[in-house]
Amino acid sequence: MKKSIVKLEQLSHRYSKDWAIKDISFEINKTGIVGLLGSNGAGKSTTMNILCGVLSQTEGRVVIEGFDTREHPAEAKKRIGFLPQNAPLYLEVTVDEYLTYCANLRHIPANKIKAAVDEVKEKCGVAHFSKRLLGNLSGGYRQRVGIAQAIIHHPLLVVLDEPTNGLDPNQILEVRHLIKEIAEERSVIFSSHILAEIQATCHDIIMIEGGKIVFSDTMDSFNNYIEPNSLVVTFGNPPEKEKLASLPGINNVEYITDKTIRMHFNITPDITENIVETSVAQGWKLREINLEKSALDTIFAQLSNKKPNHTA
Numbered sequence: 560m561k562k563s564i565v566k567l568e569q570l571s572h573r574y575s576k577d578w579a580i581k582d583i584s585f586e587i588n589k590t591g592i593v594g595l596l597g598s599n600g601a602g603k604s605t606t607m608n609i610l611c612g613v614l615s616q617t618e619g620r621v622v623i624e625g626f627d628t629r630e631h632p633a634e635a636k637k638r639i640g641f642l643p644q645n646a647p648l649y650l651e652v653t654v655d656e657y658l659t660y661c662a663n664l665r666h667i668p669a670n671k672i673k674a675a676v677d678e679v680k681e682k683c684g685v686a687h688f689s690k691r692l693l694g695n696l697s698g699g700y701r702q703r704v705g706i707a708q709a710i711i712h713h714p715l716l717v718v719l720d721e722p723t724n725g726l727d728p729n730q731i732l733e734v735r736h737l738i739k740e741i742a743e744e745r746s747v748i749f750s751s752h753i754l755a756e757i758q759a760t761c762h763d764i765i766m767i768e769g770g771k772i773v774f775s776d777t778m779d780s781f782n783n784y785i786e787p788n789s790l791v792v793t794f795g796n797p798p799e800k801e802k803l804a805s806l807p808g809i810n811n812v813e814y815i816t817d818k819t820i821r822m823h824f825n826i827t828p829d830i831t832e833n834i835v836e837t838s839v840a841q842g843w844k845l846r847e848i849n850l851e852k853s854a855l856d857t858i859f860a861q862l863s864n865k866k867p868n869h870t871a
């Protein structure tokens with residue numbers, strides 16, 4: 560049977576009295592990008608630091624391609640590349656010096672270091688900055704160097720803790736593109752507190768809140784789950800509340816102004832068509848209709864009551 564790339568079993572950690580994460584379990588068996596989504600303090604960095612062997616868990620197990628990170632730390636770590644949230648980049652050294660140092664730390668044989676450094680510089684688009692001090696690179700290029708050190712030893716799994724945080728919109732697009740490229744041949748776990756970031760990059764999503772998994776499934780299932788459940792309509796000649804409330808699928812109606820109304824509905828595929836047709840038939844003079852999606856905190860609240868499915 561093929562070994563999973565990474566398996567977390569009931570991982571729990573407390574720094575002092577309170578649990579930072581509790582019973583986190585998931586498994587990754589394929590290449591591609593898994594997004595770890597959670598608000599600030601949800602437990603993303605704690606999970607990633609334990610996964611990469613930087614922090615020792617209070618309870619539970621992490622197994623990387625069959626190697627338990629506590630029993631066989633060297634074998635497990637060989638298979639992981641890690642870009643922590645505050646990457647330990649030495650600002651006073653050049654890109655070449657830094658990557659050569661990282662290659663040494665990864666025990667790449669001396670006669671293969673130059674080729675390994677050249678390969679990741681090329682892949683991460685930093686070759687033209689080889690002699691530039693890290694301190695003189697933009698945030699986006701520093702992150703590229705951080706990603707380069709994470710893949711220099713060809714790991715099976717790359718863990719990136721909020722890699723696009725603090726970058727400008729262009730840099731975000733470039734770093735996302737790079738992450739997608741490196742995920743073609745390995746598994747990448749990517750954390751963010753921004754839903755749009757995870758939606759734009761990941762195939763699977765694990766959502767944590769208050770140190771617990773509240774959702775774990777494909778991005779498609781997640782997007783289906785957060786289908787809109789309300790719409791805002793403006794009528795030139797609005798009907799009475801009762802008439803709107805009696806439309807099929809509508810379960811609540813609230814007037815925002817005398818002409819603009821929010822209607823909550825159960826998922827029905829043809830809800831907007833029904834409203835448009837009824838409006839024409841009844842002479843309500845429909846001016847505008849917009850579907851609304853739940854805000855992230857509402858989704859967290861909804862999902863916190865749902866049972867997760869644990870395989871990505």
Ligand SMILES: Nc1ncnc2c1ncn2[C@@H]1O[C@H](COP(=O)(O)OP(=O)(O)OP(=O)(O)O)[C@@H](O)[C@H]1O
Pocket residue numbers: 574575579580597598599600601602603604605606644752
């Ligand atoms: N070194 C520490 N000592 C004590 N508590 C900590 C420590 N590091 C994190 N915590 C606490 O553990 C919980 C989880 O923190 P963690 O940093 O893992 O969350 P996060 O999802 O990565 O948040 P952020 O996006 O803000 O980094 C938080 O309540 C945090 O305050």
